Amino acid sequence: MDGRILILSGPSGVGKDTVIDTWRARNPRVKRVVAYTTRAPRTGETNGIDYHFVDRPTFDRMAAAGDFLEFKEVHGNGYATPLRDLDAMLHQGLIAILKIDVQGALHAMNVRPDALSVFLLPPSYEELERRIHGRASDSAAAIALRLQNAQEELAAAPQYRHRIVNDDLAATVQTLEDLVSE
Numbered sequence: 001m002d003g004r005i006l007i008l009s010g011p012s013g014v015g016k017d018t019v020i021d022t023w024r025a026r027n028p029r030v031k032r033v034v035a036y037t038t039r040a041p042r043t044g045e046t047n048g049i050d051y052h053f054v055d056r057p058t059f060d061r062m063a064a065a066g067d068f069l070e071f072k073e074v075h076g077n078g079y080a081t082p083l084r085d086l087d088a089m090l091h092q093g094l095i096a097i098l099k100i101d102v103q104g105a106l107h108a109m110n111v112r113p114d115a116l117s118v119f120l121l122p123p124s125y126e127e128l129e130r131r132i133h134g135r136a137s138d139s140a141a142a143i144a145l146r147l148q149n150a151q152e153e154l155a156a157a158p159q160y161r162h163r164i165v166n167d168d169l170a171a172t173v174q175t176l177e178d179l180v181s182e
């Protein structure tokens with residue numbers, strides 16, 4: 001049985017993690033593709049679950065060997081989607097979720113035209129602001145930056161195959177379920 005790739009993007013705070021976690025609780029076939037990174041683990045992060053934490057030589061070697069579907073540098077740290085893990089999940093018939101930024105997503109769509117792509121939209125800009133504030137984990141400066149980035153990311157929404165307004169969480173998850181069942 002073949003699985004599906006689902007590329008999921010949306011501005012920070014729109015609810016990507018919440019949607020993925022809720023969907024996974026309901027459908028055991030849904031799995032996140034764990035990204036590789038060279039950045040140090042933060043408190044509470046587990047290797048192999050949050051990220052595969054690797055050193056720079058390992059990351060560069062994998063990139064050169066073509067082990068990544070896409071990779072990029074952010075603030076001097078490498079982030080990448082591993083091809084082998086992705087293909088293993090597809091062979092197992094899983095729904096492989098790639099939670100990636102717009103740039104990585106557009107690249108992934110080109111390389112894997114079979115992938116479903118979904119951009120999560122907030123019900124309103126004010127609601128996005130509320131959700132970012134509600135998480136309470138960010139400084140005022142980080143919140144301002146996230147909101148500024150959100151404007152740019154939202155402009156890419158039309159390039160995704162589907163757009164879902166993440167208003168009611170259960171409805172969002174149902175829409176995703178319907179998309180992968182089509």
Ligand code: ADP
Nearest residue numbers: 012013014015016017018131134166167168169
């Ligand atoms: P992201 O992963 O996109 O950065 P999170 O999943 O961390 O976003 O969600 C940001 C905040 O918005 C969290 O406090 C979460 O509980 C809340 N949230 C997510 N989805 C919804 C929803 N459909 N309705 C209301 N609040 C939501």
